[in-house]
Amino acid sequence: MAxxxxxxxxxxxxxxxxxxxxxxxxxxxxxxxxxRGVAAARAAPPDLIACDVNLPGMNGFxxxxxxxxxxxxxxxxxxxxxxxxMAGDREKVLEAGFDGYISKPIEPESFVAExxxxxxxxxxxxxxxxxxxxxxxxxxxxxxxxxxxxxxxxVDDDPFMLAVLADMLGDEPVRVLSAASGPEALALLEREAVxxxxxxxxxxxxxxxxxxxxxxxxxxxxxxxxxxxxQDLAEIESALRSGVxxxxxxxxxxxVSLRERMREALALQRSRAF
Numbered sequence: 001m002a003x004x005x006x007x008x009x010x011x012x013x014x015x016x017x018x019x020x021x022x023x024x025x026x027x028x029x030x031x032x033x034x035x036r037g038v039a040a041a042r043a044a045p046p047d048l049i050a051c052d053v054n055l056p057g058m059n060g061f062x063x064x065x066x067x068x069x070x071x072x073x074x075x076x077x078x079x080x081x082x083x084x085x086m087a088g089d090r091e092k093v094l095e096a097g098f099d100g101y102i103s104k105p106i107e108p109e110s111f112v113a114e115x116x117x118x119x120x121x122x123x124x125x126x127x128x129x130x131x132x133x134x135x136x137x138x139x140x141x142x143x144x145x146x147x148x149x150x151x152x153x154x155v156d157d158d159p160f161m162l163a164v165l166a167d168m169l170g171d172e173p174v175r176v177l178s179a180a181s182g183p184e185a186l187a188l189l190e191r192e193a194v195x196x197x198x199x200x201x202x203x204x205x206x207x208x209x210x211x212x213x214x215x216x217x218x219x220x221x222x223x224x225x226x227x228x229x230x231q232d233l234a235e236i237e238s239a240l241r242s243g244v245x246x247x248x249x250x251x252x253x254x255x256v257s258l259r260e261r262m263r264e265a266l267a268l269q270r271s272r273a274f
Contacts, residue, residue, distance in 0.1 A: 001025045001026050002027070002116075003027045003046045005031065007031050007049065013081075019251050020252075021252070023255065035057060038063060038066050038067065042070070042072075045076060047077075048118055049078045064078055079099060080102070100118050102114055151176075151194045152177070153196070154166060154176065154198050158200075165227075165258065181203060182208075194222050195223065196225065197215055201228040201230050208226055209226075212245050213239070225249065225265060226245050227250075228248070
């Protein structure tokens with residue numbers, strides 16, 4: 001797997017790109033501007049750099065010129081990730097020396113494959129499906145309940161995130177349900193027995209902590225977890241202190257980590273079920 005540096009000033013774009021790369025087994029690091037991007041590349045040369053063109057201060061063209069002028073970094077592929085859409089923009093970017101060009105908004109279904117095409121063959125991996133990074137010992141399966149598979153409810157207003165998370169758990173002996181909003185999740189919980197709920201925080205209408213507060217009151221045996229890319233954790237920390245949320249995990253998350261967290265949560269739920 002590869003180490004990929006993202007130089008991008010839009011936090012939402014960074015979160016999505018890092019989430020996708022991590023889901024496919026790569027290591028994603030980021031910098032919010034050109035100067036810090038160059039510093040990050042010098043400190044630990046990556047296998048590939050995805051760089052926005054319109055960066056504050058030092059733009060992408062200046063970043064590219066700086067990187068290519070340094071012997072230790074000149075061989076690292078640098079891809080332009082940009083919303084430039086005028087006629088000739090693509091040619092301008094490639095003529096400047098970028099190794100490739102990816103248009104914004106990025107296409108989640110093809111983004112990782114587009115980047116992997118520029119990785120050294122030893123580092124590239126097939127993006128057929130996100131999954132766990134091979135380890136020296138196989139992962140223990142998530143134990144199933146005696147009468148039926150345990151159920152995990154994923155709650156996120158981003159349908160692509162829901163699909164990726166569900167795919168990460170696809171080979172496990174669990175039933176995965178999903179909801180795109182807090183009210184939808186609460187309605188589903190009235191019809192279905194759910195062992196673990198994994199909820200995003202920033203959702204329109206009803207935040208994740210509000211959802212979990214109602215779950216705690218109505219379904220106290222359900223283990224309540226949060227998975228979010230938010231930087232402001234004040235509400236989440238308050239929910240953790242009060243017991244509304246039982247754990248918080250930051251995006252991006254790998255398949256290996258997600259499966260481990262679900263095993264821990266299911267073990268906790270079984271311990272409180274009797």
